[in-house]
Amino acid sequence: MNLYIGTELVGMNGVISNVIAMLSVTELGISTAIVYHLYSAIVHQDEKEIAALMNLYRKAYYLFAFVLGGIGLLITPFVHLFMKNESYSLGYVRTLYLLWLLRTVISYPLSYKKSLLIADQNEYVVSVATILTNIIGYSAIILFVTFTGEYLPALITGIIGDTVLNVCINRYVDKEYPFLVQLKKEKPKKELVSKIFDDLKNVFVSKLSMNLLSGTDNLIISGFINVATVGIFSNYGLITRSVSNIIRALASSIQPGVGNMFVESGRERNYQVLRQMTFLFFLIVAVAACGLYVLIDPFVEDIWLGTDFMWDPISVFLSVTACVLIGIGQPISVVMSVSGLFNREKTLSVISAVVNLVVSLALVVPFGTAGVLLGTCLAYLIQIIYRIVIFFGEYIKMNARRYVMDLFEYAVLLSGEVWLSKRAVALVYNHSFLTFLIGMIICVLVPMCLNLLLFCRSERFKSFTKLFHKLPS
Structure with missing residues (x-):
């Protein structure tokens, strides 16, 4: 569009x-x-x-x-x-x-x-209905914009569809x-209303801070650079947000079952659920990361928009890194949400929003969009670290060393899989649509095959599938 x-x-x-x-x-x-x-x-x-x-x-x-x-x-x-x-x-x-x-x-x-x-x-009911509506709505928007060049009728169509x-x-x-x-x-009951309003005091601050975290990048870039740069930023953001939204949707679909389970299970079982979920999300994020790091530029340049809409490499790298951090942080975010630790989430939200805002404002002038995205990445990293400390220290009261080692192991594997995918795609890609498709296949097969080879006999690989069978129906 x-x-x-x-x-x-x-x-x-x-x-x-x-x-x-x-x-x-x-x-x-x-x-x-x-x-x-x-x-x-x-x-x-x-x-x-x-x-x-x-x-x-x-x-x-x-x-x-x-x-x-x-x-x-x-x-x-x-x-x-x-x-x-x-x-x-x-x-x-x-x-x-x-x-x-x-x-x-x-x-x-x-x-x-x-x-x-x-x-x-x-949630599948909502998801199916949303997908169908989006397909119809976005198709209508594309037709409006393509044949009339007018965006306002397209936006009205989207409102009607929603x-x-x-x-x-x-x-x-x-x-x-x-x-x-x-x-x-x-x-x-009055006591339930009172408890909800107590929770709201914390959730409100969390929501405000998270809106500042997710919504200030465009405003800072628009205010300090120009609105056209926001347009280019939005193109890449559309791709990374789409991937993030898919991962978040998976987390949302799991969250109710995890919430019901946490009502009935002990701390050891809750810890195992977190490890299983994290392994599952690593497998998904590994494929997404290889595809984004390796193919996002070729997609924008050769398939979608053209060379005029290309972005600087550092900003592209940081944009994808933010998406990866969101994905790998979903499991610990889910267990924090269902544990009712709203007070701690409030503190975290304020800290991450302040870090993002301060770093972005300090670096936007000397480094442009890369400086803004660095602030965003730091904020998401802080969220992961803080949630690990609080969940393990206050909720299940267990040592987090094994879980941190899991994340470090996944980070190393992810880096290696991206590097191998990039080298493999470079051998075949020649800016054609066919070789782009081949590149997509490579970016799926490399992480899947390596992870299957490394984990097929591990307890992690065998146990995470049991998670879905044990989630309350």
Whole structure:
């Protein structure tokens, strides 16, 4: 789509979406707190408590939609100050922003029921519906942009697609959980509400800090460099975010089962679940890392956009490294989420956001986008280290040495597999589509074969498959 609407509009789109993400902190993180309490209610099949939690959820999301809409409208006259824009009128920028705001506001009252499906390990329903809607929606957007050159109608199409998806999911939830309608006036117990609000104090700070971590890169690059650079940054970010989102989706699909298991299991079993999950995610991240480190530049240059949209090698390396850190950090993030350690997550979120902001601001002028991405990578690395220290030291009260050695072993193997993949692809790649496909096959086979050879007889390889059989259904 960049070929048709230009890097500056792509960059503006990225900046505006980050501004909306910042505003969305009004959600307070209540979804995290309520879903955590849903795990126990679902395990005990307590329909009244499930309905009460969902009723509280509904009221909160209607309120947040109103607050977000109000705050969003108030800053509309100032939204252009977040970006260096040289091509588009002030009216166009504000219209684009208002459409993004509308998309977010209407999603609140329509999307909260998804959380019950996720907590009850039925996320596949949401995933299938989302994939189908995205295929239809993005196809329509591409057709609009390609044949008309207009982006605003394409964005409106996306809003309609999201709304239809949420309405369909809501009807499905009402059909599968009829007690939600029957108990629509059920209220949660005072002690449960008090516990949720105690959790919210910590989750809110965590959410605000994580939004700052994930949403400031575009704003810093736009403010200190220019919005066109954000467009190029967004191209590579689209690829790495897509991979990260797939890995996060896998983690999200596992999390409800892990949450239910942690309600019933002891610390030794919880530790084994973490090691098994980490091994599984290493196998997945190894394939993703080889593909991204080796083929992301050839994909942008020869398959997708062309040489004019290439990025400097250091920034590309750091962008992919951030994606790898997100992937390998998912298991420890999942167990922290289901352990209810919201107070510790709050502290971590503040630390990582501050590190990212300080390092990015200090390095953006001398090093450009590479400096900003270095701050992001450091923040994700700090998250992994901190979560290991807290989970092992305070939750399961065990020595973390073996787990740290696992991660070090995976890092060494990952580096070797990327190096071998790069050398192997260099022998066959000649900038053609066919050799690009061959390169993809190499980047899949090299890590898979090496890891199979190294781990096929290990207890890790045999035991991680048992994880899925033992997750509560």
